[in-house]
Amino acid sequence: MLPIDPHADHGRRAWVACPACQDIRDCVDCAERRNCNDHWRYLLSNTGSVLHLQCPGCTHVWDHESGFGATRGAPARGR
Numbered sequence: 001m002l003p004i005d006p007h008a009d010h011g012r013r014a015w016v017a018c019p020a021c022q023d024i025r026d027c028v029d030c031a032e033r034r035n036c037n038d039h040w041r042y043l044l045s046n047t048g049s050v051l052h053l054q055c056p057g058c059t060h061v062w063d064h065e066s067g068f069g070a071t072r073g074a075p076a077r078g079r
Contacts, residue, residue: 002054003059005054009042012042012044013042014042014051014064015040020062021060024039041053041056042055042056049065049067050064
């Protein structure tokens, strides 16, 4: 198990399902896509629309494409 990232800040959080522990599966708030007091993730940083996250429960670290803002997809081609 990894340690919590030293740059993790409780004030910078995101509500995204952890792909490793799936701890939200029985949570009513999470099922209704509400911000839950228990199942938040550390928002370590972002690159455009990609969020770099860590789960405080299982300490898994992953990237999540939020689809909000500038994405990392292929650049638009001029016509």
